[in-house]
Amino acid sequence: MIAAVEISGVVKKYPKTVMPVLKGISLEIEKGECLGLLGPNGAGKTTLISIIAGLLKPDEGSVHIFGKKPESMGRKIGLVPQEIALYPSLTARENLNYFGRMYGLGKKELASGINFWLEELGLEAHAGKRVEDYSGGMKRRLNLIVALMHSPDLLILDEPTVGIDIHSKMVILEQLQRLNKAGMTMLYTSHQFDEAEKICNRIVILDRGQVCWNGECSYFNKLYGKADLEQLFVEITGRELRD
């Protein structure tokens, strides 16, 4: 069976860095799996995500998304960037219409999709409001909807709940759990270990461009006998600051 994501020996070095950011990463994500990608700042998480999404090319190694090169799989991938990647002066509906059109969605499909997702994430009453007038939590929810509009097979989330209120976080996590149960493959990066434990089947810890740990969440606790992932994370990656 073809894996949803197959990463093999990926090396990436930026022109201004001495050491490679990624040092031969190999990883697989099964179809329907939710993989939590954790790591301290500068571990190489965003670079790896960018390579998986086809936004960067690896110097060495290969990446396959459902058996194909990532560059040709753009429409199968949904990306939720860490930043609020929306047009602030446009309303929520205008943003969704625009991105939906760019994904090639038809008029009817787009209209029903917009209404569905706005309702699911509790934004239907604010659809005509400009994004610049939204609260942080509302922006995060809309940021997620844009990535879901075209029903992707693989959803990549880069810290999708950073800095938001508890209610918005709850709505987002519930939606992600529901989508994962429905069969959507997810790659989830976060610094919130409780979130990762809650929605991910498996955890990969990345540090200094290498995979330090790869295993199921429950297995972590059994193996190390730690109370939570946060303690384990510090034990694996060390106490050194990564500024």
Place this chain on the structure above:
Amino acid sequence: MNILSAIYKELLVLTRDRAGLAVLYIMPLTLIILMALIQDAPFRDYKDTHIPVLFVDQDNGQLSALISEKLSETGMFSLVRADSSHFANDKYIQLVADGSYKAAIVVKEKASSQFDRKLRIRIEKSFNSFAAVKSAYPDPLPADDDIQIVWDPVIKKSFKDGLTTALNSILIGYQADKTLAMVEDRLRRMSGDDKLTMSNTPLIEVKQRETSEPDHALYALNSVQHNVPAWAIFGIFFMVIPLAGNIIKEREQKTMLRLHLIPGSIQVVLLGKILTYLFVAVTQFVLVVLAGKYLMPLLGLPALYTGDNWAAISLVVMALGLAAAGYGVFVGTLFNTTYQASTFGAVSIVILAAIGGIWIPIFIMPEIVQKLSLLSPLSWGMKAFNTIFLRGSGIETVYWEILLLSGFAIVMFAGSFLWEKNKN
């Protein structure tokens, strides 16, 4: 459909950015009005400006009357007749020195009679060789300085030359007419034929013609005719700042990142931006042309004359819009922050405008700047508009400027593509 969505989105973003709209529409409109008003006087030549000249007539004779009449007829000077109080203690010199008048023409006392006397002597002397009894005449006859011009030192050379030439021309004509009349009189007396006449009608004259249609020749380069197209071009190129800012903002907001995921969408997004800003360029141009035609006369300025070669005008505007959009995309790709892009964009456009003949026409610039101006896309646009508006030419004459502007756009787009590719 995607391209329409991209254009629609750009228009929404643009119309909701009031500062950006002001830069795109109000700035060029303000500039053409201000610059046309400020440069109105410098653009008019002495013929139009009627610089006041004090006429100090101490002669009150035929010569001074002719000078006054002929100078007034030219319409180039506004002669103000000095009264006798100005004669005392050379007060007219003070009036010029303190800037009340730019020049004073002084015709000294008895200038007419002195001239007549000397001319008569010269003619009588010439006829003396035919006479049976020779008379003695003084030789040579010196030229008098009975006519003087007193200049204000700050006067333009062109004005000085104009007044001197006009005055010399009057004096030469006067001397020729007088000489002929006296010779005629002398010959009548010699021949005893009272009806003897000598014609003084010109046997050769200068015929003047313009290289373009008579209609176009009526509209010489004036402040409006220079400033409206000039600042319209400047306004079109100023789109570089909002366009580059728009591209950088999308990169910073990561909306561009999302679009990078969708195969082919970046091209659609960029095309959407280019077409939107092309529309902005066209509407900007229409707005300033309307202001030139209908608003300028209300401000006491001449109306803009565009001719009727609308096909050529449209092509030049489109080519200018494309060139500006290309430059905007290039600046937006090259720089990482809106601050860098807006600083570089503004400074580079001001430099290109200065050497491109936007502030002052290229033909009055030093030769080295004239050569440099060939490198400015703004000068290509300016040359094309002058050719269409003032010379009444069409596409067949401005095709080279259209090609240059389009070529510049292609180079900028290609440069942006290569830079982006290299950066990734």
